[in-house]
Amino acid sequence: METPFWLWLIEGPFWLIAATIFVLGVGWRLVSLLALGRRRDLSVPRGSAAGGALRAILLHFIPHGGFFSSTTFHVLTGYLFHLALFALLLFAAPHVTFLEKNVLGFAWPAMPRWAFIVTAELAFAGLILLWARRISDPVQRQITDGGDHAQLWLTFAVMLTGCLALEEASLALRGLHMVMVELWLIYFPFSRLMHAFTWALSRGAMGATFGRRGVMP
Amino acid sequence: MSATTAAAGAPAMGGARAKEQAKGGIAPAIEALKGKIDSTVAAQLEACIHCGQCAEACHFYLTSGDPRLTPRHKLVPLETVYRRHMAPFSGLARMFALAPADLTRADLEAWAELLYDSCTLCGRCTVVCPMGIDIASLVRLSRAALVAADLVPESMQAAADRAVAQGSPLITEEVMRRVCAAQEKETGIRVPIDKQGAEYMVALSAMEYLNFYEVIGALARIFKAAGIDWTIASKGFEATNIGYQMGSDAIARTLVSRIVDAAHDLGVKYVVSPECGHAYTALNWEGPNMVGRPFDFEVVHILELLDRLVREGRIRLAPDETRRVTYHDPCQISRRGGVIEEPRHLLRALGANFVEMKRHGVANICCGGGGGVSAVTRAEERRIAAFACKKAQIDELGGIEGLVTACANCRNVLEEAIDAWDMELPVLGLTELVAEHLVDEAPAEEAGAPAGAA
Ligand code: SF4
Ligand code: SF4
Secondary structure, three states: OOOOHHHHHHHOHHHHHHHHHHHHHHHHHHHHHHHOOOOOOOOOOOOOHHHHHHHHHHHOOOOOOOOHHHHHHHHHHHHHHHHHHHHHHHHOHHHHHHHHHHHHOOOOOOOOHHHHHHHHHHHHHHHHHHHHHHHHOHHHHHHOOHHHHHHHHHHHHHHHHHHHOOOOOOHHHHHHHHHHHHHHHHHHHHOHHHHHHHHHHHHHHHHHHHHHOOOOO | OOHHHHHHHHHHOOHHHHHHHHHHHHHHHHHHHHHHOOHHHHHHHHHOOOOOHHHHHOHHHHHHOOHHHOHHHHHHHHHHHHHHHHOOOHHHHHHOOOOOOOOOHHHHHHHHHHHHHOOOOOOHHHHHOOOOOOHHHHHHHHHHHHHHOOOOOHHHHHHHHHHHHHOOOOOOHHHHHHHHHHHHHHHOOOOOEOOOOOOEEEOEOHHHHHOOOHHHHHHHHHHHHHOOOEEEOOOOOEOOOHHHHHOOHHHHHHHHHHHHHHHHHHOOOEEEEOOOHHHHHHHHHOHHHHHOOOOOOEEEEHHHHHHHHHHOOOOEEOOOOOOEEEEEOOOOOOOOOOOOHHHHHHHHHOOOEEEOOOOOHHHOOOOOOOOOHHHOHHHHHHHHHHHHHHHHHHHHHOOOOEEEEOOHHHHHHHHHHHHHOOOOOOEEEHHHHHHHOEEOOOOOOOOOOOOOOO
């Protein structure tokens, strides 16, 4: 089947533009963040800053200090959503093909259709639970802003259109999914979606400070 | 014109000028925050996913259920300034009216209660935060805006003014000399003041001189037994640093410089940081950064020193403490200072029936009055209420006969709260406990010249 012009536009130039904005935007944001510099710490270290940074990066993947019982919902829904999302991103058959054709030039085994459906359901469940808590928990309502909702709904739209486009039966649905992905990529560097990169910087900076003090909160 | 005057004058003026004036009023606060934002602060503000888990760690939220006391929410002024003025793309965001509205004096007035009364800078929220955000540090930095806007709580400002004027927020040099002389008399051991060339200089906290002065006699006995040559400096006798707590760089530097200069003038090798949480952070971890150069002496925490003396056999302790005790970790010494095992070694050396609270060490729960909160009179009710978290920990253990700690401020706050909650529980200072169990104490020498004449 010949690719219609509008789909060519979406998957060709628009994709390139979105991907470029994503890469340059993320790069610019990270570089300007690091360019703010960090004051040299003149205190006498008791331990290693680098070791502390690494420890904090690893340690904060799972709750410690006895907090699992009070954060079980956050932890489980958070991991459920993120792990399922990454699995879909990397192993959904159309993604493997798309990445091979447009980005990487090589492929790897994709997940079977049944696994896609289960994983997608898990990802939706995770996202919906995270959203439900965001709108119902007084603490989260207090600290939630428009950006949190925007990125959540945009991600939801990407996932939903992705599921609709799975059969690749309709070019329109495939195009719609691509448009949502492109919007998501363009929005990414300007939003809190950047936490996908800043998590390591934040944990690392804290870990470096306390690593020098020989302790790890 | 101070920020207060500017804001007070604004309503009387017309339109643009009033706006301009109001902007002038808030400008120093905004500049103060801008000056605090480096890559660490930025990365931490950027990484927050607004998940709210930090609330689960904060004794102020846990005991009130008030979502405004969520640790992350306390950072709104800092975040506003970052996102409006300093974040990547903030120019673009301002151009398209997507940046948050600029900080106002009303915002700061509303946040003074959150930043000064409702955060002990305990850092427990960092433990639970999936992004490892050091909220305590960011709260402390945020206080700089309140300093710039003249919004420091009155009682705290008064304590700072006294510290600058008389060398301590609670006492004068003369009182210090009197207390030391009384302890000399009590113990029969000399308490040297301004001894040139002593190896160790001890700075104590105001609360110790005023309320827990037996610690001075305890130190005299321990140091005598260990053969340690020590002194207190009349120019740097106070270890606490209210400037550090209130977020005033200028006052913090002035206060820490007194210790640094006194240590330099006396030519000591070590400065002993006492049983005081923030004094240790302010001197050891932040002191060199405040004065802009490494120290020409070593800072040693009293718990590290005592532990070392026991391990090296320079003092021997009778392991005959029979009481069932638990240890309250002062946040700045344990979680934020890294001195966690030393007090436990000491307690075991005393033979105490020592039991740990369920959350201890890095995960300990604050006394409720750290970070300057105990200096904020209007926060008293909140502080006492926050003790419920600590009380639950102690009650859970059951049969505790002594609550040992190593911070005079914790000790005072805990004693007040224990009283307010109608509990019976002695709060014990670890240094004093160590002195009580000394064996092979050398016979008391005749106290020499009066304190201060060394
Ligand atoms: S540092 Fe302590 S008091 Fe402050 S917000 Fe965090 S948990 Fe609460
Ligand atoms: S726990 Fe950490 S990431 Fe979550 S809201 Fe609090 S500060 Fe932000």
